Amino acid sequence: MDPVTNPYSPGAGSPPPELAGRDKLREQVRIAITRIRRGNSAKSVLMVGLRGVGKTVLLERMRRDAEESGAYTLRIEAPENRSLPALLAPQLRLVLLRLSRVEAAKNLAQRGLRALAGFAKALKVKYSDLEVGLDFEPEPGLADNGNLENDLTALLKEVGLAARNADTAVVLFIDEIQYLDNDQFAALISALHRCAQSKLPLTVVGAGLPQLRGLAGNAKSYAERLFNFPIIEPLAPAEAELAIVKPAGDEDVDYNPEAVAQILSATRG
Numbered sequence: 001m002d003p004v005t006n007p008y009s010p011g012a013g014s015p016p017p018e019l020a021g022r023d024k025l026r027e028q029v030r031i032a033i034t035r036i037r038r039g040n041s042a043k044s045v046l047m048v049g050l051r052g053v054g055k056t057v058l059l060e061r062m063r064r065d066a067e068e069s070g071a072y073t074l075r076i077e078a079p080e081n082r083s084l085p086a087l088l089a090p091q092l093r094l095v096l097l098r099l100s101r102v103e104a105a106k107n108l109a110q111r112g113l114r115a116l117a118g119f120a121k122a123l124k125v126k127y128s129d130l131e132v133g134l135d136f137e138p139e140p141g142l143a144d145n146g147n148l149e150n151d152l153t154a155l156l157k158e159v160g161l162a163a164r165n166a167d168t169a170v171v172l173f174i175d176e177i178q179y180l181d182n183d184q185f186a187a188l189i190s191a192l193h194r195c196a197q198s199k200l201p202l203t204v205v206g207a208g209l210p211q212l213r214g215l216a217g218n219a220k221s222y223a224e225r226l227f228n229f230p231i232i233e234p235l236a237p238a239e240a241e242l243a244i245v246k247p248a249g250d251e252d253v254d255y256n257p258e259a260v261a262q263i264l265s266a267t268r269g
């Protein structure tokens with residue numbers, strides 16, 4: 001194999017040359033995002049699947065789909081040692097700065113940036129890893145009471161209001177959600193719930209290991225009603241075959257069928 005033209009790029013989260021077999025889930029997420037953007041309700045999506053099944057690359061593709069459709073997205077990955085506020089704040093800042101360039105959303109986005117300043121100031125004590133550039137002074141009383149659940153709700157509401165005025169939706173793509181601390185996950189769920197109640201165009205598309213569903217229920221009993229939990233299965237044989245055969249085929253290289261069969265069985269799809 002010529003290492004220069006080798007089309008494969010195996011590895012955790014590296015986008016495959018051919019993203020096989022995920023059209024239904026992509027469509028489901030596309031519909032949910034379009035619905036919330038129009039002010040219709042749609043459940044947030046938390047995809048669950050085993051290690052290596054393809055969650056990260058699918059999440060990234062969905063994010064690209066969403067950006068191409070005009071939604072504003074951010075992406076974070078919850079590692080074991082960072083707090084949710086620390087992960088979210090810099091990304092929300094970028095989204096708010098983008099929104100502030102849309103004339104119809106400018107004032108609300110600037111208010112969102114003030115909320116972010118209050119949020120960071122109030123929560124810095126508890127979450128010492130929280131660092132974010134501040135573009136505006138906080139506004140007393142706006143997302144600054146020091147309680148994560150309340151402040152995150154207030155902040156995301158401001159983001160949602162600005163997104164609505166910009167005629168877009170903000171979508172938070174979060175990988176490895178199962179690593180979020182229970183209280184931080186609960187705060188996120190609660191904030192989303194409030195945004196959904198206000199029909200704001202803000203939603204989450206997340207991914208994690210199968211225990212995620214139980215963790216969500218433990219964090220907030222109503223999580224089952226707020227989220228869909230589609231299961232990411234291994235690829236069906238024809239899809240897995242396509243993922244292997246097509247990138248080589250594009251380089252005019254063919255597999256023999258025994259090799260394909262062996263790859264599918266070794267990787268279990």
Ligand SMILES: Nc1ncnc2c1ncn2[C@@H]1O[C@H](COP(=O)(O)OP(=O)(O)OP(=O)(O)O)[C@@H](O)[C@H]1O
Nearest residue numbers: 010011012013016020051052053054055056057243
């Ligand atoms: N639909 C697909 N078509 C082709 N290749 C894929 C597909 N899904 C995943 N892969 C490939 O499989 C590998 C694992 O994918 P990925 O890292 O997204 O899995 P994951 O579920 O996020 O794993 P983990 O739970 O360890 O984070 C990557 O090399 C990726 O390119």
Ligand SMILES: [Mg+2]
Nearest residue numbers: 012013055056
């Ligand atoms: Mg992953």
